[in-house]
Amino acid sequence: xxxxxxxxxxxxxxxxxxxxxxxxxxxxxxxxxxxxxxxxxxxxxxxxxxxxxxxxxxxxxxxxxxxxxxxxxxxxxxxxxxxxxxxxxxxxxxxxxxxxxxxxxxxxxxxxxxxxxxxxxxxxxxxxxxxxxxxxxxxxxxxxxxxxxxxxxxxxxxxxxxxxxxxxxxxxxxxxxxxxxxxxxxxxxxxxxxxxxxxxxxxxxxxxxxxxxxxxxxxxxxxxxxxxxxxxxxxxxxxxxxxxxxxxxxxxxxxxxxxxxxxxxxxxxxxxxxxxxxxxxxxxxxxxxxxxxxxxxxxxxxxxxxxxxxxxxxxxx
Amino acid sequence: xxxxxxxxxxxxxxxxxxxxxxxxxxxxxxxxxxxxxxxxxxxxxxxxxxxxxxxxxxxxxxxxxxxxxxxxxxxxxxxxxxxxxxxxxxxxxxxxxxxxxxxxxxxxxxxxxxxxxxxxxxxxxxxxxxxxxxxxxxxxxxxxxxxxxxxxxxxxxxxxxxxxxxxxxxxxxxxxxxxxxxxxxxxxxxxxxxxxxxxxxxxxxxxxxxxxxxxxxxxxxxxxxxxxxxxxxxxxxxxxxxxxxxxxxxxxxxxxxxxxxxxxxxxxxxxxxxxxxxxxxxxxxxxxxxxxxxxx
Numbered sequence: 274x275x276x277x278x279x280x281x282x283x284x285x286x287x288x289x290x291x292x293x294x295x296x297x298x299x300x301x302x303x304x305x306x307x308x309x310x311x312x313x314x315x316x317x318x319x320x321x322x323x324x325x326x327x328x329x330x331x332x333x334x335x336x337x338x339x340x341x342x343x344x345x346x347x348x349x350x351x352x353x354x355x356x357x358x359x360x361x362x363x364x365x366x367x368x369x370x371x372x373x374x375x376x377x378x379x380x381x382x383x384x385x386x387x388x389x390x391x392x393x394x395x396x397x398x399x400x401x402x403x404x405x406x407x408x409x410x411x412x413x414x415x416x417x418x419x420x421x422x423x424x425x426x427x428x429x430x431x432x433x434x435x436x437x438x439x440x441x442x443x444x445x446x447x448x449x450x451x452x453x454x455x456x457x458x459x460x461x462x463x464x465x466x467x468x469x470x471x472x473x474x475x476x477x478x479x480x481x482x483x484x485x486x487x488x489x490x491x492x493x494x495x496x497x498x499x500x501x502x503x504x505x506x507x508x509x510x511x512x513x514x515x516x517x518x519x520x521x522x523x524x525x526x527x528x529x530x531x532x533x534x535x536x537x538x539x540x541x542x543x544x545x546x547x548x549x550x551x552x553x554x555x556x557x558x559x560x561x562x563x564x565x566x567x568x569x570x571x572x573x574x575x576x577x578x579x580x581x582x583x584x585x586x587x588x589x590x
Numbered sequence: 591x592x593x594x595x596x597x598x599x600x601x602x603x604x605x606x607x608x609x610x611x612x613x614x615x616x617x618x619x620x621x622x623x624x625x626x627x628x629x630x631x632x633x634x635x636x637x638x639x640x641x642x643x644x645x646x647x648x649x650x651x652x653x654x655x656x657x658x659x660x661x662x663x664x665x666x667x668x669x670x671x672x673x674x675x676x677x678x679x680x681x682x683x684x685x686x687x688x689x690x691x692x693x694x695x696x697x698x699x700x701x702x703x704x705x706x707x708x709x710x711x712x713x714x715x716x717x718x719x720x721x722x723x724x725x726x727x728x729x730x731x732x733x734x735x736x737x738x739x740x741x742x743x744x745x746x747x748x749x750x751x752x753x754x755x756x757x758x759x760x761x762x763x764x765x766x767x768x769x770x771x772x773x774x775x776x777x778x779x780x781x782x783x784x785x786x787x788x789x790x791x792x793x794x795x796x797x798x799x800x801x802x803x804x805x806x807x808x809x810x811x812x813x814x815x816x817x818x819x820x821x822x823x824x825x826x827x828x829x830x831x832x833x834x835x836x837x838x839x840x841x842x843x844x845x846x847x848x849x850x851x852x853x854x855x856x857x858x859x860x861x862x863x864x865x866x867x868x869x870x871x872x873x874x875x876x877x878x879x880x881x882x883x884x885x886x
Contacts, residue, residue: 437801481786482749531599567603576630587646
């Protein structure tokens with residue numbers, strides 16, 4: 274098949290480095306991957322093209338990049354699947370949310386710094402076992418998929434929070450954190466949860482599911498972030514805005530069947546958090562003037578006793 | 591075409607204009623909304639309840655599905671978040687009969703049983719799949735050819751793609767662009783259209799949330815958009831309500847009206863802006879409407 278790859282290029286070793294797109298026309302087999310195409314360009318057309326790759330088998334995690342706007346491994350993305358109906362060129366760009374070093378190579382230092390920040394090793398204080406730390410198969414099974422992470426950075430590339438805040442720990446580090454938080458042999462769950470619920474931690478995730486969608490190994494980073502939130506609330510880390518927000522939404526649904534939109538932000542911030550409430554006043558006035566202020570005391574849904582009963586049962590479960 | 595109508599929390603609270611404009615356009619499109627049977631349906635949990643107790647969230651949604659099933663009608667939503675949470679819950683319930691049976695035990699006390707046949711669908715999909723774009727085009731009395739509109743889907747109407755059945759129904763992926771084109775307007779295709787509006791973290795990390803609003807609205811505006819259109823009232827709350835803060839935070843003038851999907855349709859169908867409650871937005875729609883010689 275004939276295909277055009279439109280590659281975003283960047284070379285810092287020029288007088289005025291600026292990124293630009295360069296098109297390459299190739300003839301490839303139907304079975305070829307994007308990585309096959311890139312290697313062909315580098316070896317036969319333009320030796321200056323920089324990219325990272327190694328195993329070609331979705332194991333090493335080196336070749337994550339944006340293909341038609343979405344982070345993917347170049348080695349497990351077929352060219353034939355990336356061609357649009359209109360036969361547009363396939364757009365290849367470096368992974369997002371990381372500094373470009375050259376062409377498709379990005380700087381992974383911040384990625385690894387965040388992985389180190391969550392202390393990705395087993396911490397077991399107290400008595401040491403005679404031989405090795407034993408965990409039953411069943412107690413580790415739920416960690417199997419998170420241990421499949423190959424650290425390719427696809428989730429980090431497309432994380433919507435990292436686009437606006439580079440201090441966010443990000444989906445890869447938080448998924449890795451869950452691997453240790455939920456390990457039955459680790460005794461430091463409490464302090465880990467405390468650190469993970471600080472600013473830049475689990476409550477900053479927007480639940481946008483970008484990381485879930487782009488992960489080539491079904492690690493479900495967002496699901497792990499939700500698991501950490503749940504464990505943190507169970508462990509008593511309930512004072513952050515995030516934990517309060519989650520608890521109040523649940524209370525509202527239990528009490529009236531829906532969210533009490535007017536009081537939700539006030540309760541989340543805390544009744545005596547005057548500074549935060551003052552910030553809400555301009556919008557409050559505007560919504561009042563536009564005739565769209567939510568009700569002060571929203572009515573219960575009809576049959577709400579049935580919803581309450583389900584909550585009581587759910588709590589017991 | 592009759593549907594069991596699930597309005598969600600926001601259209602009955604902070605976005606009354608969505609509720610009113612939905613009612614107005616559905617009448618014109620021949621979509622008959624049944625309100626009564628769904629009156630007792632609860633919030634979907636919006637993904638937040640599910641963080642703490644997934645089964646309880648699924649139970650509440652199964653209850654809603656059972657109510658819709660009882661009417662024998664398909665379920666219609668008008669919120670990307672409601673739709674996404676329902677689609678995900680339905681996916682889990684349909685593929686695990688033991689799980690569904692367990693949940694039905696809890697519903698039995700109310701005399702409800704979910705048989706697994708509900709098909710919750712967003713108004714956007716109903717317009718493309720049931721009404722049809724050709725019929726929509728034939729009903730347009732005011733082609734909005736002067737409008738350049740940026741689509742903004744809301745995360746839960748684009749991800750996760752398996753629960754939203756994108757493989758079987760690929761037309762859902764660009765349904766909003768198709769509707770914009772069907773009413774005669776030009777689509778401003780911008781990279782933020784499938785990203786997060788920031789609303790879920792508004793009360794948790796306002797700075798990040800507002801920065802998302804600034805990025806999306808400024809990107810759309812720089813690419814030539816006169817307005818943005820969204821099928822998600824939560825996105826609307828942030829993109830419209832927090833745009834003044836986004837403008838202050840980014841130190842740039844934005845002033846980009848954010849339309850609910852039914853408001854866009856209503857304008858093309860010849861409804862008066864007041865009937866569509868286009869005067870209830872935080873960001874004025876006046877300049878936009880002047881392009882079609884209307885006033886809010």
